[in-house]
Amino acid sequence: MATTTSQYVRLGFFVIAGSLLLLAMAYLIGNDQNIFRPTFRITSVFKNVNGLQEGNNVRYSGINVGTVEAIVMENDTSIRVTMAIGEDMLRHIKGNAIAMVGSDGLVGSMLINILPGEGPGQPIRDGDEISSFSRITTQDMLTTLNVTNENAALLTEDLLEVTRALRKGSGVLGKLLNDSLLAGDLKESFHNLKISTDQSRQAVTRLNHMIGQWRLEESALTLLMDDPAFADQLRGVAARLDSSGREINDLTQRLNGLVGGLQDGEGTLGLLLRDTAMAAEIRHGLKHLDSGLVKFDQNMEALQHNFLTRGYFRKLERERERERRAEEKNR
Amino acid sequence: MDYLENIWVRIITFLRETGELAEFSGRFFREAFRPPFEFREFLRQCYQMGNRSLMLVLITGFIIGLVLTLQSRPTLIEFGAESWMPNMVGISIVREIGPVITALICAGRIASGIGAELGSMRVTEQIDAMEVSGTNPFNYLVVTRVMATTLMLPLLVIFGDLIALYGSALVEYFKGAMSFRLYFNSVFDALSFGDFIPATVKSFFFGFVIGLVGCYKGYYCKKGTAGVGKAANSAVVMASLLVFFVDFMAVFISDIFYEL
Known part of the structure; x- marks a missing residue:
């Protein structure tokens, strides 16, 4: 075929x-695995690598950038891990970066996470060593969890005692839970409280409404509160009022003394006010003075018509007439 | 007593066959580097074993990928590890399932074919005729076939692996809404040379074993038509068994080298 x-x-x-x-x-x-591209090497020293193996991934800020090349035990407490990183990452990783052993998810394989350091740093070079951070191990977590469990057991025990006491009705809370009368009273109190609250709310609403109707912008209160010059003036007025008040007080005291003296009949005025006989005599004297003045007016009228004094009075009338005319001319 | 004798006979037969197979493989290595080189026959066998088996391998690989993913999905979803499907399927197929399934298919198709073909030639005394005419039948019939299976099987495994991964990716695409790019990125992220190199190397051995067993069974076929059938049948059984044995050895050795 x-x-x-x-x-x-x-x-x-x-x-x-x-x-x-x-x-x-x-x-x-x-x-x-970075076999076909140029790489550079950096190292980091860990206390515990948590099962990290050669060939595990190295991530920088979550991106796969290389692999673990070698894991060497330096002494009883430090393990040096050498990482082969792609050369294109050389300019991104700084000297202050931190290496941390982590895992790819909950059940994933181990890996190294390189985290950028804080602040600016020098670019890393081939063969450099970066600092490391050892995460909390599972054993540490279990130890902490053990302590937490013990505390939880104690808390549960206490809680059990409290619950038993409550069910027995001992203590304030127990009575509160088991006493039906108290519960009824409390219920009534809460009902009353609810009514009071409603009324308070209504009162506050009315007060708000009232305040809303006030023209606060134009009120003296606003001026008083907002204008510092006015406040100063008001302070001055208050000071002067205080001083005036004191003077008025003194004056009132003196007047009280004077009035007291008058009431006691001391001095001429007191005598005038208090002595009735003297008042009658003065009234009689004034009557005689009045009749004397009437007679004097009659004598003066007779004197104006007398030929000896009549010239003088005419002369006075002429001068008055001249003055009146001069005034009219001036206008 | 007959029972014990029967067991004894089987043990003796097994040991004899093992010895004969070892001698046969030794003869192969001796003849393989000795001219004349039957290059045309080698190419014809490559075509028969590579191209003619490709469709069968592709269909089987595709179905294996689909089924493996569909069967694993519920368990992985239960553990909340659905995103690990590409990693798991990728490593399983490349490291073990792809090479073994392809080898078993080839054991069924190629080993039986070689066994039947060479058995028929032995029964019809064509091989004897070739020896009489001065042609080296071993060189022409055995070396070409064994070399063809040795070289073709790794290529078939690669095709089988990729089509199985494609089948798995299809399931993830339609049922898990995972893109093809993410799927294959995850697969190649999970794979390492520790998975790929041992699988590829053992594929050569699988091919060698399949070709060698097929040729051995056919070349030493007993006379009669029953002998041809028996040769074809025992070639499949023995090749399949040896595939698993070689697989075990390969895993054992790669475990030493790669610390899997």
């Missing part, structure tokens, strides 16, 4: 395709 040309072609295609797929697969696997 001879092989035809088409069979050779198909065989050639099969072999080439298969070989290319084989190479592509090898390339994809190798590329993921």
Whole structure:
């Protein structure tokens, strides 16, 4: 059975395709492990690597950037881990970066997370060592959990005692829970409290409404509260009022003394106010003075018509007439 | 007494066959580097074993990928580890399932075919005729076939692996809404040379074992038509068993080298 040309072609295609797929697969696997690209090496010293293995991923800010190349025990407390990082990451990782052993999810394989350090730092170089941070281990977590469990057990025990006491009705809370009368009173109190609260709310609403109707912007209170100059003036007025008040007080005291003296009949005015006989005499004297003045008016009228004094009075009238005319002319 | 004698006969037969197979493989290595090189026959066998088996391997691989993913999904979902499906399926297929399933298919198809073909030639005394005419039948019939299976099986495994991964990715795409890019990124992120190189190397051994057993059974076929059938049948059984044995050895050795 001879092989035809088409069979050779198909065989050639099969072999080439298969070989290319084989190479592509090898390339994809190798590329993921930084085998086909230039790398640089950095190291970090850990106290515990938590099962980290050679070939585990190295991540920088969550991106796969390399693999763990070597894990060497330096002494009884420090393990040096060498990482092969893609050279394109050289400019991104700084010297103050921190390496931390982590895991890829809850059940994932271990890996190293490199976290950027705080603040600016020098770019890292091939062979540099970066600081490490050892996370809390599962054993530490279990120890803490053990303490927490013990505390929880104590708390539960206490809670059980409290619950028993409550169920027995001892203590204030127990009575509160078990006494039906107290419960009724409390219920009534709460009901009353509710009514009071409602009324208070209504009162506050009315007060708010009232305050809302006030024209506070134009009121003296606002001026008093907002204008410091006015406050100063008011303070001055108050000071002066205080001083005036004191003076008025003194004056009132003196007046009280004077009035007291008058009431006692001391002095001329007191005598005038208190002595009735003297008042009658003065009234009689005034009557005589009045009749004397009437007679004097009659004598003066007679004097104006006397030929000896009549010239003088005419002269006075003429002068008055001249003055009146001069005034009219001036207008 | 007959029972014990029967067991004894079987043990003796097994040891004899093991010895004969070892001698046969030794003869293969001796003849493989001795001219004349039957290159045309080698290419014809490559075509028969590579191209003719490709469709079967592709279909089987695709179904294996689909079924493995569908069967694993509920368990992984139960553990909340659905996103680990590409990693799990990728490693399973590349490291173990792909090479073994492909080898078993080839054991069924190729080993039986070789066994039947060479058995028929032995029964019809064509091999004797070739010896008489001065042609080296071992070189022409055995070396070409064994070399063809040795070289073709790794290529078939690669095709089988990729089609199985594609089948798995299809399930994840339609049932898990995972993109093909994410799926294959996860697969190649999970794979390492510790998975890929031992699987590829053992594929060569699988191919060698399948070709060698098929040729051995056919070359030493007993006379008669029953002998041909028996040769084909025992070639499949023995090749399949040896595939698992080689697989065990390969895992054992790779465990030493790669610390899996």
